Amino acid sequence: AQSVTQLDSQVPVFEExxxxxxxxxxxxxxxxxxxYVQYPNQGLQLLLKYLSGSTLVKGINGFEAEFNKSQxxxxxxxxxxxxxxxxxxxxxxxxxxAAGNKLTFGGGTRVLVKP
Amino acid sequence: DARVxxxxxxxxxxxxxxxxxxxxxxxxxxxxxWYRQTMMQGLELLAYFRNRAPLDDSGxxxxxxxxxxxDATLATLKIQPSEPxxxxxxxxxxxxxxxxxxxxxxxxxxxxxx
Numbered sequence: 001a002q003s004v005t006q007l008d009s010q011v012p013v014f015e016e017x018x019x020x021x022x023x024x025x026x027x028x029x030x031x032x033x034x035x036y037v038q039y040p041n042q043g044l045q046l047l048l049k050y051l052s053g054s055t056l057v058k059g060i061n062g063f064e065a066e067f068n069k070s071q072x073x074x075x076x077x078x079x080x081x082x083x084x085x086x087x088x089x090x091x092x093x094x095x096x097x098a099a100g101n102k103l104t105f106g107g108g109t110r111v112l113v114k115p
Numbered sequence: 116d117a118r119v120x121x122x123x124x125x126x127x128x129x130x131x132x133x134x135x136x137x138x139x140x141x142x143x144x145x146x147x148x149w150y151r152q153t154m155m156q157g158l159e160l161l162a163y164f165r166n167r168a169p170l171d172d173s174g175x176x177x178x179x180x181x182x183x184x185x186d187a188t189l190a191t192l193k194i195q196p197s198e199p200x201x202x203x204x205x206x207x208x209x210x211x212x213x214x215x216x217x218x219x220x221x222x223x224x225x226x227x228x229x
Binding site for chain 2: 034036042043044045046049090101102103104105106107108
C-alpha cells in the first residue's frame with residue numbers, strides 16, 4: 001500500500017516571496033509522483049509530474065519539484081509567488097505497475113498569498 | 116483543450132432520494148476514476164474503470180453506491196438512498212493509465228443531502 005503525507009496543512013506567504021510545500025510518500029514499489037493544484041470551486045489541475053529521469057521537474061506557472069528517493073520526498077517550490085497562486089495543492093503518488101496506476105492523494109496544503 | 120465534463124455541477128436533495136452523477140471522460144481515455152472530496156477525509160478514491168470494466172470499487176459503500184460505465188462516453192455514480200453524510204464534492208477523472216501522464220479532472224458535482 002502507498003501513502004502520501006503533506007506536512008503542512010496551511011502555508012501563508014507574502015506576494016513575491018518563495019514558497020516550499022513538503023510531500024513525503026511511502027511505497028513498496030517504484031512510484032510516479034504528481035502535484036495538482038485546486039483553485040476555489042474547481043477541479044484539480046496537473047502542475048507537474050515525475051516519471052523517471054532528472055530528479056528536478058519543472059511544471060506550469062513557474063513551479064518545480066525535486067524527487068529525492070533516499071528521503072522519499074517530492075517537495076514543490078516556487079521562487080516568487082503571485083496572488084493568483086492562492087489555492088490548495090495536492091501531492092499524489094501512483095504505483096509503477098501497469099495493472100494499477102490509481103492515484104493516492106495527500107491531505108492537501110492550502111496556500112494563502114498575502115499582498 | 117479536451118475536458119472531462121461532469122453533470123450536474125450542484126445538487127441538493129433530500130435524505131432518502133436517489134442521486135445520479137454523470138461524467139463524460141475525454142474521448143479515447145481508457146481509465147476513469149471517481150473521487151470524493153470532503154473537509155474531513157480529503158480526496159478518497161471510490162471506484163475506477165479500465166476499458167469500461169470496474170477494476171476497484173473497494174472505496175465505495177456497497178449498500179448504497181454503485182458505479183457503471185454503460186459506454187465509453189459515459190460514467191455514472193449513483194447513491195440510493197442518499198444520506199446527509201454523503202454531502203461532498205464528487206470528482207471524475209480520466210486518463211491513459213498505462214502511460215501515467217497524470218489524469219484530467221472534471222469540475223466536480225457538489226452534492227448536498229438535507
